[in-house]
Amino acid sequence: MRVITTLLFFFAFKAAFCQSVQIKPNEIVVPTVTTFPTSSTGSFVFKLPENALFTYDGTSWKQLQTVSQEGFSSSIGSYNNCCTYPNSPSVAYLNSPSFKYGNGTLTNNSYQVDKSGVYQFSATFTAGTFDSNPVNYFLTIYIFKNNTIFRLNSFTNLSSATNSTSQTSDFIYLNSGDIIQLKIAHNYTGGMSPNANGSHFSLIKIY
Structure with a gap:
C-alpha cells in the first residue's frame, strides 16, 4: 500500500509539470515508448514490446519487479517412517498446509517449486516422546533438494x-x-512422535 501511495503522489507531481x-478518474497513464529516452533520475515509462514499467535510476533503466507469492x-x-527405528534419513509426513x-505442487512428503527465485525455508522437529530409559540420543533434521542434502542440523546428547x-x-x-523434502534421522530405539505444536516445515518465495 505504501508503494502504491508513493507512486500516486509521484505521478501527481509529475503531472503538474509534464503533460x-x-x-x-480510474487510472494514471505514463508515457509509452519503444526506445528508452534520455531522462532524469526517477522517471517512469511504459516500454513496448516488453509491456512493462521501467524506471530510470540515474544510470540505466530498470524494470519494476513484482514477486509472485509462492510457498506453504x-x-x-x-x-510417517521418520518416527520408526532403525532410522536413516527418512521423509517426514506433512499434514494439510495451514x-x-x-x-x-505440495504432497504429503514433498514440495515441487513452480517459479524460480530466492526462497526462505524454516524447518523444526520437536520430539513428543522418548524411550523410557534415559540414554543419549540424537535427532537430525535434513533439507533435501532433488534427493541431495543441502542443509542439516543435529541435536545430540538428548535424555x-x-x-x-x-x-x-x-x-x-x-x-x-x-x-524439496524434509527428512529426519534419530536413534530412539523405541520410536518417537513429533510434538504437533513444535514440528513444522515452511517455504516462502521472497524474490
Whole structure:
C-alpha cells in the first residue's frame, strides 16, 4: 500500500509539470515508448514490446519487479517412517498446509517449486516422546533438494525429556521443478512422535 501511495503522489507531481502523464478518474497513464529516452533520475515509462514499467535510476533503466507469492507452511504428522527405528534419513509426513500460495505442487512428503527465485525455508522437529530409559540420543533434521542434502542440523546428547528440538532455516535459490523434502534421522530405539505444536516445515518465495 505504501508503494502504491508513493507512486500516486509521484505521478501527481509529475503531472503538474509534464503533460505526458495523465491522471484520469480510474487510472494514471505514463508515457509509452519503444526506445528508452534520455531522462532524469526517477522517471517512469511504459516500454513496448516488453509491456512493462521501467524506471530510470540515474544510470540505466530498470524494470519494476513484482514477486509472485509462492510457498506453504505445514505441520509434521506422526504417521510417517521418520518416527520408526532403525532410522536413516527418512521423509517426514506433512499434514494439510495451514496456507499455500501459488502453483507449486505440495504432497504429503514433498514440495515441487513452480517459479524460480530466492526462497526462505524454516524447518523444526520437536520430539513428543522418548524411550523410557534415559540414554543419549540424537535427532537430525535434513533439507533435501532433488534427493541431495543441502542443509542439516543435529541435536545430540538428548535424555528422556520430551520437547527436545532440532531446527534449521536459511535462504536459497530454487529453480522451477526443484523438489524439496524434509527428512529426519534419530536413534530412539523405541520410536518417537513429533510434538504437533513444535514440528513444522515452511517455504516462502521472497524474490
